Amino acid sequence: MPELPEVETVRRHLAERVEGDVICGVDVRLARIVRYPAPEMFAERLKGQGIRRVGRRGKYLLFELDRGLLVSHLRMEGRYAVADPSEPEDPHTHVVFRLVSGRELRYADVRQFGTMDAVLAGEPLPKGLAELGPEPFDPALSGEVLRRRWRGRRAPIKSLLLDQRQIAGLGNIYVDEALFAAGIHPLTPAGWIGAEALDRLLEEIRDVLARAIREGGSSVRSFRDGYGRHGGFQIQLAVYGRQGQSCPRCGGAIQKIRVGGRGTHVCPACQPASAAAQIGTGVHA
The missing domain is CATH 1.10.8.50 (Helicase, Ruva Protein; domain 3)
Incomplete structure (x- = not known):
């Protein structure tokens, strides 16, 4: 399972590639990857939202959007890639975010254990994220x-x-x-x-x-x-x-x-x- 250094590595890559872009459509091909809300509503509430920042909390990736958060946990083997639509897909691609720039943000997961939540501003955070302890680099931790x-x-x-x-x-x-x-x-x-x-x-x-x-x-x-x-x-x-x-x-x-x-x-x-x-x-x- 990716731990903090691996998730931080992914975060930095995604920050370079997708910050400032806008989600113009979402194709959910495997419904169980999406925990909240239902896949149809998930796609609808993300459509048109800009990606302001890609953050991290513990092992979670946090896509900070115009009106909330896309919370992603890679679990065992989840993987993101930014690609041109003409490029071949990983055969285990389960969610595709189409971007205004013309590129795609693709999520592939061989084991299919990864999760995503689309949380609007004011909604409670997903349970696992809400219960996290302090970050290891928190200066208040001694x-x-x-x-x-x-x-x-x-x-x-x-x-x-x-x-x-x-x-x-x-x-x-x-x-x-x-x-x-x-x-x-x-x-x-x-x-x-x-x-x-x-x-x-x-x-x-x-x-x-x-x-x-x-x-x-x-x-x-x-x-x-x-x-x-x-x-x-x-x-x-x-x-x-x-x-x-x-x-x-x-x-x-x-x-x-x-x-x-x-x-x-x-x-x-x-x-x-x-x-x-x-x-x-x-x-x-």
């Missing part, structure tokens, strides 16, 4: 803020970092990378971690996200940006997807465990865990 919020919580730190209500935009790849950089085991109960260690963790989260954004995200599976280019950060990953390989810091073997049902990559030497935190863990080489 280790002390997280310490107070998570006081007494026994949930593993990784599980809370993946909870979009806690911090928006984080996913499996970058949580594993940040926890490794901070030397924190993913199973450590969040309430056990002090403010200073949480400050360090926030620094590492921000660093890994910033580096990934500079590289256009990670194409661990199928991610490509709006120009069809693969991301480049996957070659810099320290632990994610590297089970059985040598840790770049200590040379020990990276292990794959499960945390909250999610495959998780960890260096046992660089991220020591207490015996309590290891209870119930299945470890795989």
Whole structure:
């Protein structure tokens, strides 16, 4: 699933290509991609609206329009492309926005899990978007803020970092990378971690996200940006997807465990865990 760096990469591409253009028609070919309103009304309320700005909140793309928002979540494999109508389409194209400039904004999705909502000014935001926590780069977010919020919580730190209500935009790849950089085991109960260690963790989260954004995200599976280019950060990953390989810091073997049902990559030497935190863990080489 695209995480914050991949969605930000897509946002930047779309901002370059469609900001200032106007939607003159919408062709919805797969109705379940559109959550709100009904596909016919969705197309009608977007027709004639200018695209003022392409923004991002967590993993959501936000097309700021003249009279509201087009909210898009790429889910597993959603992908946008701006093309001339004469160019061949991706066979999995499900929504096409025709633009006044003569071009098309095409949404393709092999897995068909992506969603779109067209929200007019004054209407409530979609549930998932409305519940998002702060952005990782929010200057008001600090280790002390997280310490107070998570006081007494026994949930593993990784599980809370993946909870979009806690911090928006984080996913499996970058949580594993940040926890490794901070030397924190993913199973450590969040309430056990002090403010200073949480400050360090926030620094590492921000660093890994910033580096990934500079590289256009990670194409661990199928991610490509709006120009069809693969991301480049996957070659810099320290632990994610590297089970059985040598840790770049200590040379020990990276292990794959499960945390909250999610495959998780960890260096046992660089991220020591207490015996309590290891209870119930299945470890795989």
